[in-house]
Amino acid sequence: MTDLDTHPPGIAQADAPAVIRSYVAIGDSITEGLDDPRADGSYRGFADRLAEHLGADLPDFRYANLAVRGRRMRHIFGEQLERTLRYRPDLVTVHAGGNDVLRPSTDLDVLAAEYERGVRRLRAAGIRVVILSGHDTGWIPVLRVYRGRIAVFSMHLRAIAERNGCDIVDLWSMSALNDPRAWSEDRLHFNGTGHRIVAARIAELLGHPLGGPEEWRCPWTAPAVPLPRILRRRENARWAREYLVPWLSRRALGRSSGDGRHPKRPFLAALRDAPGGEGAAAD
Numbered sequence: 001m002t003d004l005d006t007h008p009p010g011i012a013q014a015d016a017p018a019v020i021r022s023y024v025a026i027g028d029s030i031t032e033g034l035d036d037p038r039a040d041g042s043y044r045g046f047a048d049r050l051a052e053h054l055g056a057d058l059p060d061f062r063y064a065n066l067a068v069r070g071r072r073m074r075h076i077f078g079e080q081l082e083r084t085l086r087y088r089p090d091l092v093t094v095h096a097g098g099n100d101v102l103r104p105s106t107d108l109d110v111l112a113a114e115y116e117r118g119v120r121r122l123r124a125a126g127i128r129v130v131i132l133s134g135h136d137t138g139w140i141p142v143l144r145v146y147r148g149r150i151a152v153f154s155m156h157l158r159a160i161a162e163r164n165g166c167d168i169v170d171l172w173s174m175s176a177l178n179d180p181r182a183w184s185e186d187r188l189h190f191n192g193t194g195h196r197i198v199a200a201r202i203a204e205l206l207g208h209p210l211g212g213p214e215e216w217r218c219p220w221t222a223p224a225v226p227l228p229r230i231l232r233r234r235e236n237a238r239w240a241r242e243y244l245v246p247w248l249s250r251r252a253l254g255r256s257s258g259d260g261r262h263p264k265r266p267f268l269a270a271l272r273d274a275p276g277g278e279g280a281a282a283d
Contacts, residue, residue: 020054020090020128020206022062022268023047026080027095029257030132031067032264035184036195042264046190047093049199053210054091055271062089065265070258072099073111077118080263085125087268092122093202095132099256101153102146112156116164123164130202133157135171136178140187141236142244169201176216179224186243193219 025031025047033045047065055061064087066080076096084092097115100106122129134150134157137143154172161168171177174197180187182194190198200215227235250256 019058020208021058021060022087022089023051023054023091023093024063024084024087024089024268025051025065025067025093026076026084027067027093027132028071028076028099029067029069029189030098031065031093031095032069033065033195034069034189035186036190036192044192044195046195046198046202049195049210050093050202051271053199053203054206054208059270059272061271062268063265063271064089064263064268066263067095068258068261068263070099070256070261073097073114077114081118081121083266084127085121088125089127089268091128091130091206093130093132094119094122097153097157098134098150101134101149104149108149108153108156112153112160115157116160119160119164119166123166129164129166130205131157131161131166131168132198133168133170133172135174139178139180142240143187167205169198169205171198174201174216176218176220179220181220181224185239187239188243188247 031045031047033043033048036044036046038044045065047067051061051063051065055063064083066083068075071080073096076094096118097111100111101108119129119131133154136147137150138147151172154170158168158170160166176182176197177190177194182190182197184191184194197216197219200210203210204213204216226232
């Protein structure tokens with residue numbers, strides 16, 4: 001698969017500030033940072049990596065991450081959106097809809113309309129918006145059955161980006177993300193390498209490159225070496241026991257891995273301040 005144009009022509013956000021001094025990330029587990037752990041056990045993820053890069057030379061740079069694992073569209077373009085509009089940051093990244101698309105009963109056209117209503121409110125507030133599309137699950141057993149639905153919704157997102165003057169990072173078209181080395185053991189979340197790839201692509205799109213294009217196009221010096229078939233079968237069986245069955249069980253019971261959880265950085269605060277710390281005292 002070749003890397004398609006992830007910044008379609010005609011959607012430059014001319015009203016965006018020359019320097020990005022504030023950034024809010026909204027979304028679900030991908031934006032929260034699973035599975036990119038720090039030494040203390042907390043999660044970093046592409047949004048934290050991007051914020052650290054954008055704010056490296058700006059002492060007054062502010063950042064909030066409102067994402068929570070398991071959140072659906074109604075949450076992301078509900079309470080997360082309302083808080084973001086109060087903050088009025090220079091930049092917002094949005095990864096939303098994945099937990100809805102994986103429910104076969106969800107009407108994708110209705111879901112896309114809800115997404116676009118939220119994006120329009122962000123753009124009307126003068127906020128630069130970067131949309132992240134769905135990624136290709138064709139390489140993942142069982143989850144590949146959702147591939148068509150993810151593709152349809154991702155095309156909706158490209159149209160939304162073009163109509164509303166947003167940037168879009170098309171995760172589906174990024175070949176590096178079709179490599180198992182970019183994914184954690186659960187095959188649902190990026191690992192540290194995967195998050196670094198996504199952060200590098202967004203940074204380049206924003207005009208603040210995090211290294212060269214190879215950082216997101218092909219971060220490895222050698223191709224992946226597939227396991228022998230018998231080992232792949234054993235690994236797939238282990239994955240199903242440890243990750244797929246619990247995931248399906250939660251869905252059947254109407255539970256979410258994010259139940260009772262709160263955003264890790266709920267306030268738009270100086271990047272150097274700890275989440276919820278002294279510098280993050282005011283909403």
